[in-house]
Amino acid sequence: MKILHTADWHIGKRLHKTDLAKDFDLFIIWLCEYLDENPVDVLLISGDVFDFSNPSSESRNQYYKTLIKLKKFDLKIIITGGNHDSPSVLEAPKEILNQLDIHVIGQMPDEFENCLIPISSENNIEIIIAAIPYLRSRNLQRQFDAESHDNKQEAIRESISFHFQETSKLAKVKYPGVPIIGMGHLFATGVSVSESERDIQIGNLASLEVSHFGSDYDYIALGHIHKPQRLQAETPIFYSGSPIPLSFSERKNEKRVLLIDTEISFEPESIAIPKFRDLVLIKGTLAEIEEKLEAIEIKSQLETLIEIEMLENEFSATLNYDLEQMIENFEKPSCKIVKHKVTFKNMAKVERGVSTTESQVSDFTPKEVFLKKLEGVDENDQTKLELISAFEEILEELNRNEE
Template sequence: MRILHTADWHIGKKLHKKELYQDFDLFIDWMCQFLPENDIDILLVSGDVFDFSNPSSESRTQYYRTLIKLKKFDLKIIITGGNHDSPSVLEAPKAILNELDIHVIGQRPENLQDCLIPIYKDENVDLVIAALPYLRNRDLQERFDAENHDSKQKAVQQSIAYHFQEAASLAKKKYPDVPLLGMGHLFAKGVSLSDSEREIQIGNLAGLDASHFGSNYSYIALGHIHKPQRLNSLTPIFYSGSPTPLSFSERKNEKRILLIDTSKSFEPESISIPKFRDLILVKGSLEKIKQKLSEITNIHPLQTLIEIEMEEENFSPSKTIELEEYIETFENEACEIVKHRVSFKYKPEGLRGITSTEEQISDFTPLEVFHKKLESVDETETSKEELISAFEEILDELNRPEQ
C-alpha cells in the first residue's frame, strides 16, 4: 500500500483579508500530477478541511471540486474532522461520498469501532486505519469528571489516550496480525508551533506524550500543527503540516506531504511541495523599508504578500503618515502589502504604551483576545488557566451551532 498523509487544508483561509483559495487550488493541481506518477492507493486528510466551522458556499464548492479531481485517480480517501470543522458539515454528504470510496468521520461515533476502516488487497485485509477525528469536550467528559484544573488536565490526557488505545485494542481483536495506522487531530508535547495554530484543550497544557498512543500502531498520521515534524518516539508519529503557508510565521517553513510505502516500512518519505507564493516580512526604518520593497522580485505564480513593521527611534507622526501614503501609492503587480504596523523606541511620556498604528481586533483569534484580557486581570496563574479552560469550552459550544 502506498499512502499519502496530508492535513490542515484550511479551505477558506484568509491571510489579513487576502483570500488564499488560489494557493490551495495550485496545491491540488500539483497533487493531481503527483498521484498517478507515484501510484498512490490511499489519501489521508487528518482534520481541518475547512478554516471555519460554517464555511462559505465558495469554500464548500472548492472542497467538492477538489474531491472530484482527486477521485479521478482511483484512490481511497479518508477524511477526519479537525477543531475548525463542523462535524455536521463534513458528514452531511457522507452516504454519497461512501459510494465513491471517500470515508468521512467528522466526529467520534458512538461506537468507537466505526472509526476502524479495513483496507483490502486481494480480498484480504491488508491494513486497518483507525480514523479518529478531533475529540471535543463532550467526547472527553464521558471519560472523566474533574473538579479542579490540575486533575482535569491529567484526565483530559487520559481520556484522549483511552480513545487511541481502545481503538487499537478493538482493531487488534477484530484484525489480529494486521498493521494498524492511526489518524488524529490534536496537540502533542514538544512540537514547534506557528502563529496560525489555534490552541486546543486548556491552552495546549493537555498535550499528549508519544507514550499515550500505546504500542499497537505502526504509524500515526496527525494534524493540527502546521509545521511538518516528527514526535520523539519509536513508532513513526508525524505531523504532515499544512500544504500551504497560513501565516507569516510559516513563511520560511518548507511545506511537505508524507508518503508511506507499507511494502518497505512505515517510515515515511518526505515530499517537498512547490512554493506558490512568497510571504515576506519587511522590518526597519522608513528608508530601509522603501529600499527593501524596491528590491523585491517574484518568481512564483502568485503574488508575493508583504507585511511591514516600521521601527523608528523617535516618535514621529509625520513618518507614520508618510508610510501610509507610500503604501497607498505602492505599485507592483507582483506584490501586495497586506498589513503594516509602526513602533517607536522613544515616545513622549504621555504616549507610552500607544503605537502609532493600532492593532486590529481582526488580527487575533478569540482565544488570543481572551489571553490579552487576562494579562490585565489580577488573578493567580492557576485561576487564569481555569478561566482559559472555561473559555475554550464556550468556544467549542459556539463552533457547533447545529447541535
C-alpha cells in the same frame, strides 16, 4: 501499499483579507499531477478540512470539486474532522461519499469499532486505519470527570490516550497481525507551532506525550500543527503540516505531503510541495524598508504578500505619515502590502500603544481576544487557567448551537 498523508487544508482561509483559494487550487493541481505519475492506494486527510465551522458555499464547492478531482485516481480517501471543522457539515454527505469510497469521520463515534477502516488488496486486508477525529469536550467528559482545572487537564490527556489505545486494542483483536495506522488531530508535547494555529491548548496543559498513543500503532498521521515535523518516538508519528503557508510565520517552512510505502517501511518519504506564493516580512527603519521593497524579486505564480514593521528609536508623527504615504503609493506589480506596524523603541508602553498601527480585532480569533483581555486581569495563574477552561467550554457550546 502506498499511503499519502496530508492535513490542515483550511479551505476558506484568508490571510489579512487575502483569499487563499487560488493557493489551495494550485496545491490540488500539483497533487493531481503527482498522483498521475506516482499512484497511491490511500489518501489520509487528518483534520481541519475547512478554516471555519460554517464554511461558505464557495468553500464547500471547492471542497467537493477537489474530491471529484482526486477520485479520478482510483484511491480510497479517509477524512477526519479537526477543531476548525463542524462534524455535521463534514458528515452531511457521508452516505453519498461512502459510495465513492470516501470515508468521513467528523466526530468520534459512540463505538470505537466505527473508527476502524480496513484497507484491502486482492481480497486480503493489508492495513487498518484507525480514523480518530478531533476529540471535543463532550467526547472526553464521557470517560473522566475532574473537579479542579489541574485534574481536568490530566483527565483530558488520559481520555485522549484512552481513545487511541482502546481503538488500537480493538483493531488488534478484530484484525490480528494486520498493521495499524492511526489518524489524529491534536497538540503533542514538544512541537513547534506558528501564528496560524488557532485554539492551541495554552501552556501545553492538554498536550499529549508520545507514550499516550500506546505501542500498537505502526504509524500515526497527525494534523493540527502547520509546521511539518516528527515526534521523538520509536513509532513514526508525524505532522504532515499544512500544504500552503497560512501565516507569515510559516513563510520559510517547506510544505510537504508524506508518502508511506508499507512494502518498504512505515518511515515516510517527504514529498516537497512547490511554493505558489511568497510571503515577505520586512523590518527596519523607514529608509531600510523603502530599500527592501525596491529589492523584492517576484518568483512565485501568485501575488506576493508583504508585511511591514517599521522600527525607529524616537517617536515621530512625520515618520508615521511618511510610512503611510509610502504604502499608499506602492505600486510594484504582483505585490501587495497587507499589514504594517510601527514600533518606536524609546517610548513608554502606553504611548507606544497609542501611536502604533495596531492589529484590528478582526485579525484575531475569539479565543485570542479573550487571552489578550486576560493579560490585564489581576488574578493568579490558577484562576486564569480556570477562566480559560470555562471560556473554551462556552465557545464550544456556542459553535455546537450554530451547527
